[in-house]
Amino acid sequence: MARLILFDxxxxxxxxxxxxxxxxxxxxxxxxxxxxxxxxxxxxxxxDRYILAEALRQHGINGDYATHQERFLERYYLHLPQTLxxxxxxxxxxxxxxxxxxxxxxxxxLGLATGNFRRAAGLKLAHYGIERYFGGGGFGEExxxxxxxxxxxxxxxxxxxxxxxxxxxxxxxxxxxxxxxPHDVSSAKANGAVAVAVATGGHTADQLRDSGxxxxxxxxxxxxxxxxxxxxxxxxARPGAA
Numbered sequence: 387m388a389r390l391i392l393f394d395x396x397x398x399x400x401x402x403x404x405x406x407x408x409x410x411x412x413x414x415x416x417x418x419x420x421x422x423x424x425x426x427x428x429x430x431x432x433x434d435r436y437i438l439a440e441a442l443r444q445h446g447i448n449g450d451y452a453t454h455q456e457r458f459l460e461r462y463y464l465h466l467p468q469t470l471x472x473x474x475x476x477x478x479x480x481x482x483x484x485x486x487x488x489x490x491x492x493x494x495x496l497g498l499a500t501g502n503f504r505r506a507a508g509l510k511l512a513h514y515g516i517e518r519y520f521g522g523g524g525f526g527e528e529x530x531x532x533x534x535x536x537x538x539x540x541x542x543x544x545x546x547x548x549x550x551x552x553x554x555x556x557x558x559x560x561x562x563x564x565x566x567x568p569h570d571v572s573s574a575k576a577n578g579a580v581a582v583a584v585a586t587g588g589h590t591a592d593q594l595r596d597s598g599x600x601x602x603x604x605x606x607x608x609x610x611x612x613x614x615x616x617x618x619x620x621x622x623a624r625p626g627a628a
Contacts (some may be wrong), residue, residue, distance in 0.1 A: 388493045388494075388495070388544075388560055388615075389493055389494045389560060389561075389562065390495050390496075390497060390540065390543055390544050390560055390561045390562070391488060391494060391495070391496055391497070391561075391562045391564060391616055392496075392497045392498060392499035392523060392524075392536065392539050392540070392543075392561060392562065392563045392564065392579075392615075393496070393497070393498055393499070393520075393564045393565075394498075394499060394500055394563075394564060394565035394566060394567075395498065395500040395502050395507050395510060395511070395569050396406075396500075396501075396502065396503075396510075396546055396566075396587075397430075397478070397566040397567075397586055397587030397588070398478065398564060398565050398570075398584055398586065398587070399477065399478060399511070399514075399516065400475060400476065400477050400478060400480055400481070400510060400511075400514050400516075400567045401475050401476055401478065401586075402472030402473060402475040402510055402513075403472060403474050403475035403476075403529075404473055404482030405466065405469040405470045405472065405473040405475060405510075406466065406469075406502070406506060406510065407424065407429060408465075408469045408472075408473065409425060409462055409465035409466040409468070409469040410424060410434075410437070410438075410462055411424055411469075412461070412465045412469070413458055413461035413462040413464075413465055414458070414477060416461045417449060417454075417457055418462060419447065420445055423441050423445060424437060424441050427440050427441060427444070428457055430563060430567050430569075430587060430588050431501070431513070431532065431565070431566075431567030431568065431569030431570060432501055432569065433501035433526040433528075433529060433530075433531070433532055433535060434501055434502055434503045434506065434526035434527065434532055435455070435503075435526050435527050435528070435529060435530050436501075436530035437501075438454070438455060438458060439451060439530060439597050442454060444450050444493060454543060455527065459503060459505070462503070462506065463505055463506070463509070466506055466509050466510075467509060467513075470509065470510065470513045471513075471561030471570065472533070473478045475513075475514070476514075477514050477516070478584075478586045478605065478606065479586070479606055480605060480606030480607050480608070480609040480612060481516065481609075482515070482516050482519070483609040484606050484609040484613055485516060485519045486535075487609060487610065487613035488601050488616060488617065489519055491613070493617075494617050495543060496519050496520055496521075497520060497521070497522055497523035497524075497542075497543040498520050498524065498525070498539065499523055499524050499532075499535055499536045499538050499539045499563055499565070499570075499573070500523065500524070500526065500535070500570070501526040501532060501535070502526050502559075502577075503525060503526045503527050504524060504526075504527060505526035506526075506584070507525060507526075509519040513595040521543075522539075522542055522543055523538075523539040523542070523543060524536060524537070524538040524540075524542070532566060532569050532570070532572075532573040533572065533573040533576035533577060535573070536561075536563055536573045536576070536577045536579065537576075537577050539561075540579065541578055544560055544561060554617050561574075561577065561578075561579035561580070561587065562574075562579060562580040562582055562616055562619060563577075563579045563580065563581055563582065564582045564583075564584065564616070565583060566583065566585070566586055566587030566588075566589065566594075567583075567587060567589055567594075568589065568593070568594065568597035568598075570583065571583055571594065571597045571598050571599045572597070572598070575598060579602075580601070580619050581598065581599045581600050582599065582600065582601045582602075582603070582616065582619070583595075583597070583599035583601070583602045583603070584602070584603045584604075584605060584606060585602065585603070585604050585605065586605050592602055593601075600619070601619060
């Protein structure tokens with residue numbers, strides 16, 4: 387069976403050293419004159435659309451959201467390349483070797499299910515040299531709800547969905563969602579996908595297991611074993627640590 391493996395970006399594939407949040411804060415200050423405008427917002431597992439919309443709500447900034455987002459993105463994409471250079475980030479353990487191993491397997495395709503705005507994801511992946519592994523997916527501007535982003539990624543990239551024009555309900559069992567937060571887990575489950583969690587972000591392996599993840603890794607240092615597991619795991623796998 388063809389297997390689609392969807393990766394989250396921040397704290398799953400890489401750690402930007404806070405470059406994304408810093409660039410967002412600078413863009414928000416440019417537009418609204420507010421320093422540290424995202425201070426009271428939890429970023430982990432949230433979509434960029436949610437983060438921006440919540441900042442606008444908290445600071446009482448009214449008006450058309452689409453217009454605010456368009457203006458914000460112009461500034462954000464100016465700042466992000468600079469902040470990526472300023473901060474000392476890194477790829478997470480096991481990358482890019484895990485991606486090489488998965489990309490070389492017959493029947494396996496890779497994509498993104500990320501809360502990042504599309505271009506921001508591309509800039510981060512390019513900065514750390516792994517953009518070539520990913521041809522598309524679901525991105526943060528599409529919804530405040532992460533499960534919608536996973537659904538969009540599955541519908542766009544699943545071989546079955548592409549062939550038959552069917553949605554996530556028909557093809558979700560072929561998908562594996564890999565992320566570092568309970569939001570990644572719940573968004574996978576909402577789409578019938580296998581939820582694989584990795585404890586390289588702000589949540590422990592036990593917390594991720596308790597959130598309902600089908601499989602939990604401490605990290606992907608054992609990239610050979612992880613590649614074999616991710617390519618073969620089935621929906622409804624017994625929760626546990628790989």
